[in-house]
Amino acid sequence: xxxxxxxxxxxxxxxxxxxxxxxxxxxxxxxxxxxxxxxxxxxxxxxxxxxxxxxxxxxxxxxxxxxxxxxxxxxxxxxxxxxxxxxxxxxxxxxxxxxxxxxxxxxxxxxxxxxxxxxxxxxxxxxxxxxxxxxxxxxxxxxxxxxxxxxxxxxxxxxxxxxxxxxxxxxxxxxxxxxxxxxxxxxxxxxxxxxxxxxxxxxxxxxxxxxxxxxxxxxxxxxxxxxxxxxxxxxxxxxxxxxxxxxxxxxxxxxxxxxxxxxxxxxxxxxxxxxxxxxxxxxxxxxxxxxxxxxxxxxxxxxxxxxxxxx
Amino acid sequence: xxxxxxxxxxxxxxxxxxxxxxxxxxxxxxxxxxxxxxxxxxxxxxxxxxxxxxxxxxxxxxxxxxxxxxxxxxxxxxxxxxxxxxxxxxxxxxxxxxxxxxxxxxxxxxxxxxxxxxxxxxxxxxxxxxxxxxxxxxxxxxxxxxxxxxxxxxxxxxxxxxxxxxxxxxxxxxxxxxxxxxxxxxxxxxxxxxxxxxxxxxxxxxxxxxxxxxxxxxxxxxxxxxxxxxxxxxxxxxxxxxxxxxxxxxxxxxxxxxxxxxxxxxxxxxxxxxxxxxxxxxxxxxxxxxxxxxxxxxxxxxxxxxxxxxxxxxxxxxxxxxxxxxxxxxxxxxxxxxxxxxxxxxxxxxxxxxxxxxxxxxxxxxxxxxxxxxxxxxxxxxxxxxxxxxxxxxxxxxxxxxxxxxxxxxxxxxxxxxxxxxxxxxxxxxxxxxxxxx
Amino acid sequence: xxxxxxxxxxxxxxxxxxxxxxxxxxxxxxxxxxxxxxxxxxxxxxxxxxxxxxxxxxxxxxxxxxxxxxxxxxxxxxxxxxxxxxxxxxxxxxxxxxxxxxxxxxxxxxxxxxxxxxxxxxxxxxxxxxxxxxxxxxxxxxxxxxx
Ligand code: SF4
Ligand code: SF4
Ligand code: SF4
Ligand code: FES
Numbered sequence: 001x002x003x004x005x006x007x008x009x010x011x012x013x014x015x016x017x018x019x020x021x022x023x024x025x026x027x028x029x030x031x032x033x034x035x036x037x038x039x040x041x042x043x044x045x046x047x048x049x050x051x052x053x054x055x056x057x058x059x060x061x062x063x064x065x066x067x068x069x070x071x072x073x074x075x076x077x078x079x080x081x082x083x084x085x086x087x088x089x090x091x092x093x094x095x096x097x098x099x100x101x102x103x104x105x106x107x108x109x110x111x112x113x114x115x116x117x118x119x120x121x122x123x124x125x126x127x128x129x130x131x132x133x134x135x136x137x138x139x140x141x142x143x144x145x146x147x148x149x150x151x152x153x154x155x156x157x158x159x160x161x162x163x164x165x166x167x168x169x170x171x172x173x174x175x176x177x178x179x180x181x182x183x184x185x186x187x188x189x190x191x192x193x194x195x196x197x198x199x200x201x202x203x204x205x206x207x208x209x210x211x212x213x214x215x216x217x218x219x220x221x222x223x224x225x226x227x228x229x230x231x232x233x234x235x236x237x238x239x240x241x242x243x244x245x246x247x248x249x250x251x252x253x254x255x256x257x258x259x260x261x262x263x264x265x266x267x268x269x270x271x272x273x274x275x276x277x278x279x280x281x282x283x284x285x286x287x288x289x290x291x292x293x294x295x296x297x298x299x300x301x302x303x304x305x306x307x308x309x310x311x
Numbered sequence: 312x313x314x315x316x317x318x319x320x321x322x323x324x325x326x327x328x329x330x331x332x333x334x335x336x337x338x339x340x341x342x343x344x345x346x347x348x349x350x351x352x353x354x355x356x357x358x359x360x361x362x363x364x365x366x367x368x369x370x371x372x373x374x375x376x377x378x379x380x381x382x383x384x385x386x387x388x389x390x391x392x393x394x395x396x397x398x399x400x401x402x403x404x405x406x407x408x409x410x411x412x413x414x415x416x417x418x419x420x421x422x423x424x425x426x427x428x429x430x431x432x433x434x435x436x437x438x439x440x441x442x443x444x445x446x447x448x449x450x451x452x453x454x455x456x457x458x459x460x461x462x463x464x465x466x467x468x469x470x471x472x473x474x475x476x477x478x479x480x481x482x483x484x485x486x487x488x489x490x491x492x493x494x495x496x497x498x499x500x501x502x503x504x505x506x507x508x509x510x511x512x513x514x515x516x517x518x519x520x521x522x523x524x525x526x527x528x529x530x531x532x533x534x535x536x537x538x539x540x541x542x543x544x545x546x547x548x549x550x551x552x553x554x555x556x557x558x559x560x561x562x563x564x565x566x567x568x569x570x571x572x573x574x575x576x577x578x579x580x581x582x583x584x585x586x587x588x589x590x591x592x593x594x595x596x597x598x599x600x601x602x603x604x605x606x607x608x609x610x611x612x613x614x615x616x617x618x619x620x621x622x623x624x625x626x627x628x629x630x631x632x633x634x635x636x637x638x639x640x641x642x643x644x645x646x647x648x649x650x651x652x653x654x655x656x657x658x659x660x661x662x663x664x665x666x667x668x669x670x671x672x673x674x675x676x677x678x679x680x681x682x683x684x685x686x687x688x689x690x691x692x693x694x695x696x697x698x699x700x701x702x703x704x705x706x707x708x709x710x711x712x713x714x715x716x717x718x719x720x721x722x723x724x725x726x727x728x729x730x731x732x733x734x735x736x737x738x739x740x741x742x743x744x745x746x747x748x749x
Numbered sequence: 750x751x752x753x754x755x756x757x758x759x760x761x762x763x764x765x766x767x768x769x770x771x772x773x774x775x776x777x778x779x780x781x782x783x784x785x786x787x788x789x790x791x792x793x794x795x796x797x798x799x800x801x802x803x804x805x806x807x808x809x810x811x812x813x814x815x816x817x818x819x820x821x822x823x824x825x826x827x828x829x830x831x832x833x834x835x836x837x838x839x840x841x842x843x844x845x846x847x848x849x850x851x852x853x854x855x856x857x858x859x860x861x862x863x864x865x866x867x868x869x870x871x872x873x874x875x876x877x878x879x880x881x882x883x884x885x886x887x888x889x890x891x892x893x894x895x896x
Contacts, residue, residue, distance in 0.1 A: 014329065014351040018376020018476045024420065025475060027462040028455070034444045043322045045424075047438035050321050072351050101373040102353035107853060113354040118579050121356065122572055122695065122708045124586070127579030133319075133333050133348045134584060158376060158476050202702075204365050204483045204674045237473035238487040239480055242369060257808035260850065264807075264843030268835055271845035279703060281846045282853035283362045287370070294811040295854040302855065305892070361853070 005038035006172055009053065009061045010092075011082040012043060013075035013144075014102065015068025019093035020044055022158035026165050033165070036172055053081060061085050063171045065092040069099050069291070070144055074135035083148040088171060091150040094157040098246050099291025101157070103141045106291055106299050107282060110139045140303040143292040152177060153251055156229060157244035157288060163229055181249045184223035184241050187232035192216060197267040200277035203240060214240050215266060220284060225259040227251070244288050254293050256285035315343065323347075332724070333582070340732040345725045347717055349585035359707040364390045364676065364698045365483050367707075371694065372477045374711060377420075379477045380413040380468060381687035381712075382694075384549070387481040389694040392569070393681025394483060394702065396674050401666035402485035407549050408658045409471045409478065410685060414548060414651040416464025417688035418604075418644045422512070423457030426641055430519050453515070456508045460648075463505045467655070470494050485670035495665050502656050509652045513622060516645040520629065523638070525741045527630070530730055531637035533723035534558035536590045536600035538715060539607035540686050541565070545615040546607050546650065548686035554610040555590055555600065560633040562610065563590070568682040571693060575710060578718070587718035588710055601719035602690025602712055604643035609633040616657070619650035637723040676702020687712040765885040768813045769794045769822040769878070772802050774832045776824035778868035783875045790875035791882040794822065801825070803836020807847050810861060820860040820885035824874060827865040837865070859884045860891070 012020065026033065039046050040061050041053040064086030070076045083089055091097045099106075105113055118127045144150070154167050163179075170177040185192075192213040201218040208217050214235065215221040222243035223235055229245050247255035260281065267274065278284065282295070290296040321331040329351045335344040355374055359367055368386040372379035384406055391398065424443040431450060432441045447454040465475040471490060472478025480487045520527060535558060542551040555564040555574060564574050576591035576598060590598035600606070609632060614620040623646050630639045658664050678700040684693050690712035697706040730736040771777040777798045783790060799805060802825030810821050823840065831837040841863065848858040862881040866874040 012329070014353055016373045016376035016379075018373070018379065021376045021476050024424070024461070025465050027458050027465075030458065031447060031451070031454070034447055037444070039442070039444060045444070046442045071353060074350055101370055102355075102358075104358035105354040107855070108354075108357055113357045116356045116360075116707075117352060117354055118586075121577075123575050123577035123588075123710065124579060127586075128581065130579065130581050130584055132582040133331070133346060134582065135350055137352070137584075157373070202363060202365060202676075203487075205672070207670060207672045208487075234473045234479045237480055239473050242479075244477070254808050254811065256850070257806065257811055260807045260846040261843050264841075264846060265839045268838040268842045271841060274842055274845040275849055278846060278849070279701065280362050280366070280853070281850040283358075283366065283370075285846075285850065294808070294815040295850060295856070297815055298856060299854055 003036070005036055006063065007038045007040050007061045008063045008065075009039070009041040009082065009086060010044075010065045010067065011041070011078045013066065013068030013078060013096070014071035015093070015095055017044065017067070019065075019067040019096075019156075019158040022156075022161050023164050025161040027161075029165055033168060050078070053085060056085050058084050059087050061087065063088050063090065063168075065090045066096050066144065066150075067092045069095045069102055069141055070138060070147060071102065071141060072135040072137055076138070076147055077135075079144055079147050088151045089148065090152045090154055090167070090171070091144060092154055093159055094155045094244055094246055094288050096144050097153045097155045097251070097292075098289040099141050099143050099296070100288055103143075103289075103291035103296070104283065104287065106141050106296060106303075110137065139307065140300050141291045142300060145292070155227060155246045155251070160230055160233075179229060182228045183248050184226045184228040184230065184232050184235060184245075187228050187230075188213070188223055188235045189232075190214065190235065197269075200267060200269075200274070208238060210238060214238075220263065220278070222255075222259050222285070224262050225255050225285075242287055243285070246289055255289045256281075256293050256295065259285040322350075330583075334728060336732060342725060342728045342732055345721050345728055346582045347721050347724070349583045349713075349717065352584035356707045356709055359696070359704050362704050364393065364696060364702050364704045367694075367696060367704060368481055369477075369479055371709070374709070375687075376476050378413065378417060378687040378689065378692075378712070380409055380472065381548075381685045381692050383472070383478050383481055384410055385683040385685045385687075385692045385694040386696075387483060388683030388685065389681040389696045390483045390683070390698075391681065392683060393679030393696055393698050394674065394677055395679065396484050396671065398485040398671065399666075399668050401489070401663050402669040403549075404658055404661060404664045405471055405486050405490060405669060406481060408490075408655065408664060409468060409481075410549050411651045411654040411658070412464045412467040412471070414464075414688055415648060415655065416461045416468070418648040418651065419457055419460035419464065419512070421688070422516070422641060422644055422648070423454070423461075427453070427457075430523065456511055460505065460508050460512070463501060464651075467498055470498070482670065484672075484674040487670065489667045489669045490665050492665050495659060498655075499659050502659065506652060506656070509649055513645055513649060516642060517625075520639075520642050524629070527636050527638040527642075529736070529740065531723040531727040532635050533637055533719065533726050534635045535719050535722060536563075536593065536598060537606035537609040537633060538590075538600045538602050538691050539610040540684065540691060541611050542615065544612040546611040546613070546619075546647070547615060548607075550685075553684060553691065556606075556610045556633055557590075557593075558633070558635070560609075563592075568684045568693070569680075571682060571684075571695070571710075575693075577710070577714075583717060585714050585717055588715045589718060596718065599718040599722060600715060602715035603640060603688075604647050605634060605636075605640045606690065607686060608643045608646060614646065614650050616650050616653035618653055619646055622646045622649050637727075676700075689713055690715045763890055765793050765819045765882055765890075766817070767794045767820045767822055767878075767881055767885060768818045769796045769824060770799050770802070770805055770809065771796050771823075772825040772837075773798050773800050775826040775830070775868050776864075776866045776874055779824070779866045779871050779874040782868065783871035786871055788871050788875045790878040793882050794878055801831060801833050801836035802840040803831065803833055805840050805843075807843050810847060814856065814860065814891065817891065819888075819891045820862070820881050822861075822878065822881045823863045824866050824877060825863075827867060830867065857888055860888060
């Protein structure tokens with residue numbers, strides 16, 4: 001006897017669809033999972049329209065996933081709508097949890113962003129910002145949690161397919177989702193000797209010893225400031241961690257601040273040298289969490305005050 | 312009634328990306344205007360600025376999670392071009408393997424998950440049924456064969472790229488990790504099953520095309536320019552010159568990536584956040600081109616591998632060259648899938664693919680201007696970066712695959728809409744029985 | 750008219766609010782000494798004692814700024830004199846990264862100051878306080894800086 005399929009929905013805000021692809025990448029396990037689902041809304045998969053979602057009774061969808069950040073008014077609308085219609089709402093992926101890579105745009109005014117996108121670049125000049133039949137762009141990216149409360153945060157850029165299967169299975173069974181809280185270092189097979197770093201190297205420099213901690217060899221690695229739900233995918237292939245799963249629990253921690261503190265501890269170099277060797281702290285330590293970080297919050301507040309003073 | 316009727320489709324479903332359609336119909340169902348409203352943008356061009364340029368290949372893939380590998384590689388090629396760096400041959404083989412694996416899985420997912428529901432259940436079945444979940448329920452064999460192809464491609468990407476989605480191993484000067492012999496052997500063992508699934512896919516595609524030949528040859532036949540990479544006339548997705556074909560089928564340009572600004576025009580429409588790319592010498596809208604599978608097959612004389620070349624010939628027998636048939640994109644997708652499969656086999660059998668000499672150790676950043684072009688599943692993808700003397704990125708111009716197609720999509724939707732609304736063509740059209748009736 | 754007058758007084762009344770982290774072994778004692786030796790320094794600082802500047806996480810500084818401090822001062826043992834050998838060097842390295850990150854995020858790094866002052870350098874401590882207070886006074890309230 002098969003149980004009744006459970007009503008689910010997926011909302012996709014401004015995103016890259018990588019979280020969606022990661023879900024599809026559960027491969028043959030799809031054959032087990034899909035029959036359990038009654039898909040009520042999911043633009044990538046079924047032809048239901050926004051209107052359909054708007055017309056469902058409140059809380060009639062058992063589990064909803066929201067991928068992406070809220071770059072446009074339409075994204076904000078969809079996010080709130082998902083909250084209204086879903087019993088359990090999951091912040092699906094790092095964009096949804098923390099703002100993600102596209103949140104880096106907050107380091108500039110929206111007008112500066114428009115300049116290179118629509119007004120002047122190598123292949124065009126004198127363009128105007130498009131407006132017809134389009135949802136307006138939000139001047140600054142707020143973390144999704146500024147708009148709605150989530151029941152579950154499932155970070156990762158993207159979350160791994162294994163993690164998604166685990167989460168979906170627990171949710172469908174109505175069970176508590178229990179996740180290990182280790183950092184990436186825990187899963188990293190490389191040997192650590194706790195030696196300070198004499199010099200910070202850019203990642204293309206030299207050839208790294210495949211068995212030693214990359215950080216101790218001078219390559220910036222955010223493994224120790226990052227939730228290890230990926231089980232160390234990059235570091236086990238010779239690539240430094242850039243922190244795409246965000247901070248370990250409690251995930252309200254500031255990953256960038258933690259990473260800077262960690263690096264200062266490991267590389268107590270002369271300030272001038274360090275500034276030279278780490279040319280882009282914001283893009284390195286806050287790559288995935290800028291909108292929800294403390295620095296990012298200060299920035300958002302500034303944009304809000306600007307708007308308020310313009311009104 | 313003089314009022315125009317506006318039909319709004321929101322969101323456009325089963326298509327990667329965020330968009331809506333606005334169709335304006337005048338009196339007598341005259342199709343006045345069609346807009347493809349791409350409704351979001353995230354400003355990668357801006358926030359790549361100020362980053363050390365070697366980080367771009369780790370950031371830019373987030374433009375698209377369906378085709379992150381082409382972004383990863385176009386990006387690393389742009390950095391290498393700016394810094395005058397040539398990676399070792401084995402690194403290039405690994406990158407080629409990576410992009411072919413992606414091509415395979417992406418085409419498989421597109422063919423089976425996005426397009427198949429229409430011909431399995433018929434284009435007018437209920438939305439609750441006309442989707443991939445139902446394919447799985449009603450045609451488990453077909454679904455399993457599709458999933459296995461996707462799995463092969465995605466898992467091979469993971470082995471080479473560390474992550475299948477948003478890979479991280481390509482770095483200016485090569486790759487951070489070689490492919491181990493053990494892993495190579497594991498993949499070689501799976502090649503025969505993969506090839507078998509490819510053959511079944513080709514059979515299915517042929518059947519569908521023949522069943523729907525009326526649709527293919529009558530609906531949305533839209534002459535445009537075409538753009539695609541070419542390796543001396545053979546279809547290549549990692550490297551080559553950029554070819555442009557005009558609507559009559561003449562190759563009007565064949566240029567090296569750094570010359571792109573002479574040929575690429577970018578039009579900023581008022582109704583889409585995604586811009587429209589066109590053939591600059593012909594102007595807009597005359598120079599609207601299309602990229603993607605069919606475009607690549609049009610601009611190239613031949614495929615690079617034998618089975619794929621046979622498949623291409625067979626396709627040309629049905630639709631000709633150039634083919635302006637929008638629905639032939641699905642067929643061309645299968646032709647390319649065959650090439651990807653053959654390429655994967657060839658690369659896995661090449662001993663150099665497991666060489667450990669995959670990375671230079673003496674890369675020096677410098678001021679420069681570099682262009683990297685590869686073919687993403689959905690079309691020609693271009694990254695252009697300018698760096699300062701420390702190798703920091705100061706300016707980026709990104710022309711993603713989709714933008715090459717948007718104006719062309721509008722054009723072919725216009726043709727389709729005229730057929731449906733003005734000529735009431737659906738009535739005349741002969742459609743086969745759906746494979747599965749619901 | 751009344752409103753203008755009121756705004757004016759508000760502006761005039763604004764005083765920088767500075768949070769200072771002082772190392773127990775040097776600067777905290779220095780601050781103490783400044784008090785007992787009647788060395789004057791502005792009253793805008795609230796001092797928090799830490800056992801070593803090495804204990805200071807970048808997050809402390811950012812939390813203070815986010816929650817409304819107009820500036821942050823950290824005062825510790827001179828390099829070489831840290832009671833835990835190198836706590837201050839670690840903090841100094843964190844500081845370098847922090848300053849750059851602040852700049853990139855559009856926060857003026859003159860809102861934060863790192864200085865060294867031993868237990869006997871009451872005057873140096875007081876001078877440092879004056880410097881940060883003056884700097885921040887020129888920059889204005891954190892809130893204004895956001896506009
Ligand atoms: S979290 Fe990463 S994979 Fe998911 S939508 Fe955002 S950028 Fe894409
Ligand atoms: S810092 Fe990076 S390389 Fe070192 S142990 Fe942690 S994850 Fe591994
Ligand atoms: S190792 Fe780091 S960057 Fe790589 S997937 Fe894991 S969290 Fe993301
Ligand atoms: S004990 Fe004073 S700074 Fe370490």
